[in-house]
Each structure stands twice: as structure tokens, then as C-alpha cells.
Amino acid sequence: MSAFIIQGGHKLDGEIVPQGAKNESLQILCALLLTEQEVIVNNLPHILDVENLIKMLGRLGVEIKDLGNGSVSFKAANLDTDFAFSRDYIDMSASLRGSIMLLGPLLARLGRAVVSKPGGDKIGRRRLDTHILGLQSLGAVFCNNEQNGTLEMHCKQLKGTYMLLDEASVTGTANIVMAAVTAKGTTTIYNAACEPYVQQLCHMLVRMGARIEGIGSNLLHIEGVEKLSGTTHTILPDMIEVGSFIGMAAMTGSRLTIKNVSYSNLGIIPQSFGRLGIKFEQRGDDIFVPAQDNYQIESFIDGSIMTIADAPWPGLTPDLLSVMLVTAIQAKGSVLIHQKMFESRLFFVDKLIDMGAQVILCDPHRVVVIGHDHQFKLQGRRMSSPDIRAGIAMLIAAMSADGESRIDNISQIDRGYQNIDGRLNAIGAKIKRVE
Numbered sequence: 371m372s373a374f375i376i377q378g379g380h381k382l383d384g385e386i387v388p389q390g391a392k393n394e395s396l397q398i399l400c401a402l403l404l405t406e407q408e409v410i411v412n413n414l415p416h417i418l419d420v421e422n423l424i425k426m427l428g429r430l431g432v433e434i435k436d437l438g439n440g441s442v443s444f445k446a447a448n449l450d451t452d453f454a455f456s457r458d459y460i461d462m463s464a465s466l467r468g469s470i471m472l473l474g475p476l477l478a479r480l481g482r483a484v485v486s487k488p489g490g491d492k493i494g495r496r497r498l499d500t501h502i503l504g505l506q507s508l509g510a511v512f513c514n515n516e517q518n519g520t521l522e523m524h525c526k527q528l529k530g531t532y533m534l535l536d537e538a539s540v541t542g543t544a545n546i547v548m549a550a551v552t553a554k555g556t557t558t559i560y561n562a563a564c565e566p567y568v569q570q571l572c573h574m575l576v577r578m579g580a581r582i583e584g585i586g587s588n589l590l591h592i593e594g595v596e597k598l599s600g601t602t603h604t605i606l607p608d609m610i611e612v613g614s615f616i617g618m619a620a621m622t623g624s625r626l627t628i629k630n631v632s633y634s635n636l637g638i639i640p641q642s643f644g645r646l647g648i649k650f651e652q653r654g655d656d657i658f659v660p661a662q663d664n665y666q667i668e669s670f671i672d673g674s675i676m677t678i679a680d681a682p683w684p685g686l687t688p689d690l691l692s693v694m695l696v697t698a699i700q701a702k703g704s705v706l707i708h709q710k711m712f713e714s715r716l717f718f719v720d721k722l723i724d725m726g727a728q729v730i731l732c733d734p735h736r737v738v739v740i741g742h743d744h745q746f747k748l749q750g751r752r753m754s755s756p757d758i759r760a761g762i763a764m765l766i767a768a769m770s771a772d773g774e775s776r777i778d779n780i781s782q783i784d785r786g787y788q789n790i791d792g793r794l795n796a797i798g799a800k801i802k803r804v805e
Contacts, residue, residue, distance in 0.1 A: 373778045374791060377800035378750055378771035381661070382624035384797035388612050388631060389415040389788040390440060390605035393689075394567035396468035397544045398603055399423050399444075401571060402432070403475040404548060405578055406447040407600030413440050414605060418785040422466050429453050429462070445600075451480060460486045460520055470501060471541055473523060474549035477510055482524040500535055500542030507533045508546070508553055530555030530594055538563045538588065538682040544571055550592045551580040557592040564588050565683035566635040570606060577601040607632050611787065612657065613639050613690045614762050617697035618794075619659040620648045621770040623744070626797070628657040637684045642694065644668075645676060646701050664743055667703035675738075679708035688712065692763040695719070699727045699748065700770065701741035708736050718760035721753045722767055725775075750775035758786035765790070769799060 390413035399420070402409040414420060424442070428434050431450035435443040453459050454476060463469035464486035476483035487498075498521070502512050510525040530553045535542065543563040548571075550557035562568070564586055572585040578601045581593035612631045619626040620643075633640075633655055640650065640657070647665030651658045667676050680688035688711045695707045699722065709715050713734040723729055725748040728740035750773035755761030761783035768775035777783075780803070783790060791801040 371778065371805075372780050373776055373804050374765065374768075374780050375802040375804055376750070376765065376768040376775045376777070378748075378768055378773060378775060380769070380798055380800045381622055382619060382626050382794070382798045385627045385629050386615055386793060386797060387629045388607040388615070389417070391415075391567060391608040392417060392419060392610070392786050393540070394570050394605050395420050396423060397471060397541075397567060397571045398574060398605065399427060400468070400471040400475050400544075401548050401575060402444045403427075403430075403446050403449070403472070403479055404552065404575075405598040405600055406445070408443055408445045409600050410437070410441060410443050410602040412602070412604040414442055415440070415608065415788045417788050418781065419466060419468055422462070423468055426459070426462050426466070426469065429459065449479065454480065455482070455484055460484065460518070464519075468541075470498060471545050471548070473501060473505060473521070474545040474547075477505060477523055477525055478528060478549050478552045481526065484520050484522045487519055487521060500537055500539040501545045504533055504535065504542060504546035504559075505549055507531050508549055508557065510549075528553035530557035530592065532558045533560070535559065535561040537561070540565055540568060543568055547572060547575070547582070547590065547592065551575050551582070551594065552597065553594040555594055557594070559590040559592070560588065562588050562590045563683065565687070566606060566609070566637075570603075574601060574603045577603075606635055609636055609639055609687065610689045610759070612636060613643065614693050614766070616640075616643045616648060616650065616657065616659055617693045618766050618769065620646070620662060620665055620697055621700055621766050623661055623663060624659070624798070625661040626659045627653075628659070630655055631657055633657070638686055639690065642678060642686050642690070643697070645678065646694065646698055646705070647703075648697070665701050667698065667701045667705050667741060669703070675704055675706055677706045677708055680710055688715070689759050691715070692718070692759040693766065695729075695737060695739060696722065696763040696766050698739040698741055699729070699767070700744050702743035704738060704740045706736060706738050710735060715757070715760070718756055718764065721751065721764060722748075725749050725751050725767055725771060727767070747772045749773060752776045752778070754778040755780060755782040758782055762787060762790075765801075
């Protein structure tokens with residue numbers, strides 16, 4: 371198992387380019403199963419979750435050609451139905467949560483789909499009801515096979531309908547949209563997720579011949595078509611990486627330019643870091659973060675303590691709360707971090723407390739951070755990454771700390787961040803990857 375050895379206290383200086391978005395990539399890779407024609411995807415990140423999904427597509431019979439520079443050609447003309455319902459397929463899907471989004475495309479394409487109850491981050495209860503209920507509304511029959519540990523669905527013909535989603539699930543919305551674009555009749559989805567990556571998926575499907583109205587809103591109207599054609603699609607920059615780099619620059623007192631961020635698709639993210647007192651400038655489509663000796667957390671107009679909480683888009687993505695939490699450790703002032711969605715995502719704070727952070731875990735969903743204002747440095751420690759976002763937060767803490775830190779189980783970080791040690795070392799970090 372790999373680990374990072376980090377020498378803390380080194381400032382960054384230079385430019386860094388965010389990778390292609392992990393969450394969008396997983397949706398797009400599932401959607402290409404909806405056509406027999408070639409789909410070219412640009413700006414794919416070389417991260418573990420994406421590579422594992424591409425391996426699954428290859429085993430499903432998809433022709434794959436690496437075109438270089440993050441561009442890959444896919445052609446799903448002849449799917450291997452034997453593999454699609456095999457034990458090997460089920461086992462491969464077990465380790466990749468994104469595999470749940472294969473349900474919709476395979477139902478639409480083959481009339482049957484099976485997937486293991488998915489793995490991924492251990493960050494609390496992550497229910498799949500929205501996926502299943504939405505696909506059932508389209509006419510699919512569901513079987514929860516407890517003996518095999520699989521979710522199985524089949525249908526003769528998916529049919530459009532009206533549905534009000536029980537939650538604005540991003541992956542649930544993506545799954546339902548992919549199933550609905552070739553269903554018979556009209557599908558209306560209310561309370562749909564509308565974040566940029568879902569918008570990107572919808573725009574791609576429209577270029578393939580789908581008929582979707584309401585893109586960017588929480589009310590989608592989909593008129594089913596008989597078949598889809600090929601297309602070329604470019605993945606957006608990863609907004610979670612952009613936020614991670616902003617926090618990293620602030621915590622280490624570094625000057626950093628984050629290139630080609632697609633600023634118009636960042637939503638409330640820059641404003642949220644601004645609430646922590648972090649200064650930055652938008653320079654075209656880049657973000658420049660100057661070196662800052664200190665940054666002061668804002669308070670609300672009535673003087674009450676700042677609260678930063680996740681919410682469905684256009685609210686703050688829950689994937690950035692771990693980064694914002696660790697960034698607040700060296701701010702001036704206090705902030706309440708409220709993680710509403712996942713009840714186990716904040717448990718990694720005990721590692722930050724061991725490093726010297728003033729953090730109070732109020733309950734599974736809320737943490738109060740009392741900032742050091744750079745008057746006290748964190749101390750290097752040995753840690754283990756429980757999930758992708760906690761892993762990057764630990765890395766940021768270690769980079770700002772005195773002495774040496776070690777982070778084990780960095781395969782969790784590799785699932786979401788492409789060559790993060792190499793890219794950070796190129797601009798001044800001291801991170802060594804060891805087995």
C-alpha cells in the first residue's frame with residue numbers, strides 16, 4: 371500500500387492546471403453506452419476511479435483508443451451481454467460507486483442491468499432510493515438480491531412519465547436522464563439536480579440527438595428518441611481541485627495561479643473561500659491567490675459566528691467542506707462547518723486535533739473550528755486517508771505543518787486527484803510517494 375511522506379513548511383509558487391472533473395467524467399463514460407457510434411471524450415483525468423470505469427467498459431466490449439493528451443475514443447457497437455451479467459462484472463462494480471450510473475444506460479440499451487451494491491468512500495449512509503425509484507417510474511422492475519449482494523433491474527420498454535425526485539441527487543438525476551432519453555414518450559423530472567456536471571451530461575446527450583428542455587434548472591422535460599449518435603465532448607475542470615488549490619495556497623501562505631478554471635461554472639465556491647477571508651483575483655479564466663500572512667473569517671451581519679454548510683447546487687458542494695474545514699485552522703476567527711449530507715465525513719478531524727488544530731466535533735454533522743491565525747503551526751503526524759476529500763484535507767494540513775507527516779492509504783487520494791504529488795512538487799511542495 372502506498373503512502374505520502376510530506377515535509378511541511380514549504381511554500382508553493384507558480385501555476386497549476388486543474389484536472390478534468392472526476393464526477394463529470396464518470397457520468398459521461400456511462401452515457402457513451404447509449405450509442406453504437408464513436409464518442410470522443412477530451413480532458414479525461416488519469417485517476418483511479420476513471421481508469422477502473424474505463425476497464426469495465428473495455429470488458430463490456432467497448433472499443434477504446436487512447437488518442438493522447440487526455441483524449442480517448444470509445445465505440446460501444448457490440449456489447450458483451452454475457453459479461454454484463456457475470457460475477458466478474460459484479461465484482462468490478464463493487465469497488466466503484468460510479469458504477470451505479472451504468473444501470474440507466476444498460477437498461478435503455480439491453481433491457482436489463484445488474485450492479486453490485488456499490489463501494490467508494492466510507493463517509494456515511496449513501497442511499498440509492500432516488501436511482502431505483504426513478505427507474506421504476508420509467509417502467510423498470512427492481513430486485514434487491516440480498517444473497518448475491520446485487521441490485522437487478524429489467525424492462526421490456528421504458529416509458530416516459532412525470533416524477534418528483536425525493537432528493538436532488540446528482541448521480542440519481544444522471545441515471546434517470548440517461549434512461550429517459552430513449553424511453554417512449556415524455557419524461558418530466560422535478561427536483562432534478564442541476565449542477566454543471568449534470569448540465570454537461572445533458573448538453574452532450576442533446577448533441578447526440580436527445581431532446582431535453584430545462585437544462586440548468588431543477589425541472590427537466592425529456593422527449594424520448596429512438597436512437598442516439600456519436601459526438602465529441604470535453605470535460606470541465608474539476609471544481610473540487612480548484613477549491614483544494616485555493617485552500618492549499620492560503621494554508622501554506624503561498625502565491626499560486628490556478629489556470630483555466632472555467633470560472634463561470636464554479637458557482638458559490640470562490641465566494642465561500644472569500645468568507646474565510648482568503649483574497650484572490652479572477653484574471654480572465656484563471657484565479658490568482660496572493661501570498662497572505664493571515665486571513666480573517668467573516669461574521670454574519672448581526673455579528674453571529676459564520677456558518678458554512680453544504681446544499682444542492684447552486685449551494686456549496688459537500689465535497690469541499692473537508693478542504694474548507696482544514697483551511698479555517700489557520701484563519702483568524704471561528705467558523706461552524708455543517709456537513710448536512712454525510713454523517714461520517716467529519717470524523718477525520720481527530721487527526722487534525724492530534725496535529726494541534728483547535729477543532730470541536732459537535733456531532734457527526736457539525737464542527738467548530740477556532741483559527742490559529744498562523745500564531746501556532748500544526749505538527750507533523752502519521753495519518754491514514756479514509757476517503758478522497760479527507761485525504762486531500764490531510765495533505766493540505768501536512769504541507770502547512772512543522773516537521774514530517776505520513777499519510778497512508780493514499781489510493782483514496784489517487785481515486786480523485788491525478789498525480790497530485792508530482793504536480794505539487796513541481797511548484798515547491800516536498801511530497802514523496804513510498805510503498
